[in-house]
Amino acid sequence: MNNKLVMAMLSSSMLLTACGGGSASDDTNVTPEAPSNIYGPLATGSVAAPNYVYFDLDAMTVVNLTEEQAVTDTSWDIAFKRTGVYLNNANSDSPVSAYFTGNNSDFWDGETPVADKFLNASADSELAAFDAVTAANIPADNSLFVADVMHNIISDFYNYNSSTHQVTAADDKYYIVNSDGQLTKYRASALTQAGFEMSDITLQIANQGADDLFNAETQLVVDLATECGLGNKVFVDLGTATIVTETQAWDLSFTCNDTNSGSDFAMDIAEDATALQDFTNEITGISAEALPYHSFKANTYIEKAFDAQPWYAYNVEGGIPHGIYSQYGVYLIKTATATYKLQMLSYYDQESTSGSISFRAESLTAQ
Numbered sequence: 001m002n003n004k005l006v007m008a009m010l011s012s013s014m015l016l017t018a019c020g021g022g023s024a025s026d027d028t029n030v031t032p033e034a035p036s037n038i039y040g041p042l043a044t045g046s047v048a049a050p051n052y053v054y055f056d057l058d059a060m061t062v063v064n065l066t067e068e069q070a071v072t073d074t075s076w077d078i079a080f081k082r083t084g085v086y087l088n089n090a091n092s093d094s095p096v097s098a099y100f101t102g103n104n105s106d107f108w109d110g111e112t113p114v115a116d117k118f119l120n121a122s123a124d125s126e127l128a129a130f131d132a133v134t135a136a137n138i139p140a141d142n143s144l145f146v147a148d149v150m151h152n153i154i155s156d157f158y159n160y161n162s163s164t165h166q167v168t169a170a171d172d173k174y175y176i177v178n179s180d181g182q183l184t185k186y187r188a189s190a191l192t193q194a195g196f197e198m199s200d201i202t203l204q205i206a207n208q209g210a211d212d213l214f215n216a217e218t219q220l221v222v223d224l225a226t227e228c229g230l231g232n233k234v235f236v237d238l239g240t241a242t243i244v245t246e247t248q249a250w251d252l253s254f255t256c257n258d259t260n261s262g263s264d265f266a267m268d269i270a271e272d273a274t275a276l277q278d279f280t281n282e283i284t285g286i287s288a289e290a291l292p293y294h295s296f297k298a299n300t301y302i303e304k305a306f307d308a309q310p311w312y313a314y315n316v317e318g319g320i321p322h323g324i325y326s327q328y329g330v331y332l333i334k335t336a337t338a339t340y341k342l343q344m345l346s347y348y349d350q351e352s353t354s355g356s357i358s359f360r361a362e363s364l365t366a367q
Contacts, residue, residue, distance in 0.1 A: 038123075040358030041349040044081050050355065052086070054079045057333060057340045057361060077335050080357045083324060083347065085306040087148045087333070094336040097145035100309035101137060101330045103129045108327075113313035118325040123345050123360075126328035130343045133330045135364045138339050145334050146305040153275045153297045154252075154267040157188045167193045167265065169202070174281050177238055178296055179251040179273035183208040183286055184238040189219075197262030198254075199225040205241045213285040224263040228256035234263065269299045306331075311344040324354070338365040 039060065045051040054063040054076035063076040070076065070090075077096050079086040089095035104126070107117040139145070159170050169188040177184045190202040201224065204217040218241045227234040227243060235250035236243055244250050251270055254263040269275050274296035276283075286294060309331075312324045319325060324347040333340045342361045349356035 037360050037362050038345065038358065039361060041346065041353075041356035042080055042358070043349075043353070044355040044357060046355065047082070050082050052079045052081045053357070057335060057342075057363075058337065060361065077340075078333060078342070082355045083312060084304065085311065085344075086302065087305055089148050089150070091336060095147040096336075097147040097334050098305040099139060099145045099332040099334070101133055101332065103133075103330050104327050107313070113316050113325070115317045115319070118313050118316045118327070119319050121326070121328055123328075126343070129328060130330055130341065130360055133332075133341045133364075135339075138332060138364060142334075145332070146308065148305055149303045150300055151303055152266065152268070152300055153277065154269060154299070156277075156279075157267060158191060158265060167191065167198075171204075172279070172281070174278040176276040176278055176283060176286070176294075176296075177251055177269055177273055178275070178291070179238065179270055180249060182239045183214075184251070185214045185278065185283070186238060194225070194262050197224075197257050198265060199223075199262045201254075201263075203236070203241075205238055207239060207241075208285055211285070212287045222254070224254060224256070225261055228254075228260045228262055232256050232260065271299065274298055312347065324348075332364070333361075338363055340364060 039055070042053040042055070042062065043051075044053055052067060052070065054065050054070055054073075055061070055078050056063050056075055057077040063073070065073055065076065070079070070088075072090050074088065074090045077088055079088070087096040087098060104117070104121075107114055107121075154175055156173050157170055157175075158167050160167050169191045171187055171189045174185055174187045177186070184205060184207050186203050186205045188201055189204045192199045192201075201222050203220045203222065205220055206214040206217045208214050220236065220241045220243075222234060222236065222243060224234060231246075233246065233256060234243065234254040235246055235248070236252040236254075237249055238251040239249075251273055253268045253270070255266060255268070256263055276294055276296050309329065310327075311329050311331075312326050314324060315322050316325050326344050326346060328343055328345070331342045331344075333342050340361055340363050342359055344357070344359050346358040347356065348354060349358075
């Protein structure tokens with residue numbers, strides 16, 4: 001993949017708007033070199049078929065990996081998938097982390113984008129903001145750098161008392177699971193702790209009916225001490241509120257400990273299921289029309305550092321409908337060996353193809 005952005009066929013302002021496009025001057029056939037610190041456009045797929053592009057900041061090049069390989073590979077530092085920016089956390093001792101310098105804060109009025117700022121900014125106009133960031137801007141406090149963090153959507157179903165070291169069920173924490181076309185709301189109403197494991201757990205399960213409302217709760221007691229003696233995992237079908245085998249349709253699982261005498265303090269949903277935390281217990285049902293607007297997540301999901309300081313504004317007033325406009329924010333990216341500055345430039349290539357990421361990047365370590 002060619003990582004350098006050839007810019008002769010378009011002006012920087014056109015490249016960085018939702019329109020894209022542009023044309024070469026009629027009186028020249030010369031194609032000048034792109035600036036050496038601009039990379040892209042990197043094709044991250046379509047809405048229907050998105051894909052990751054993994055990038056090594058040390059070598060300033062794309063790393064060709066599958067998603068499975070990327071989970072444990074440490075050669076890449078930053079990845080892009082449509083508007084998402086991901087940091088490598090394969091090295092748990094030194095995960096890649098980011099710090100937002102706070103430049104162009106005037107592009108926002110609270111949470112509202114200031115239209116003229118986003119619409120009139122370009123790679124050329126914001127080059128000075130990028131150049132202004134030097135090694136002197138690297139925070140001395142490393143805690144200001146934030147890494148991507150993996151989470152389990154089924155978390156906080158128990159309370160831990162740090163004084164007594166006892167664990168009890170958090171019976172007010174509700175979860176809604178979407179699995180095999182069935183919506184189920186459930187909670188853990190009781191559990192028994194046996195040393196560092198759970199010996200049993202009681203679930204209150206309410207399936208959604210045809211009226212798009214959750215039914216009354218059905219109780220299921222999962223005897224983990226007994227069930228773990230039969231295998232390495234225990235499986236629950238929420239639709240029938242029963243314990244099942246791995247070969248049957250299941251929605252929830254518990255992983256047994258090494259001695260198969262109980263379960264770890266964890267619950268997992270099936271790979272093809274998603275879940276939503278409803279810790280305020282406000283959701284009484286979800287219609288098919290409303291389902292896409294709820295933040296259902298897979299069993300494990302990433303809380304991205306870039307989500308706290310998004311690099312773009314969406315659907316800016318007066319701009320292209322549903323367009324993505326960069327704030328031209330400058331981020332510091334810290335790896336195990338160096339610190340880099342990065343400025344997101346565009347979401348589009350010269351044919352206006354969305355998901356085509358371009359950015360500036362330079363090392364600050366050598367400055």
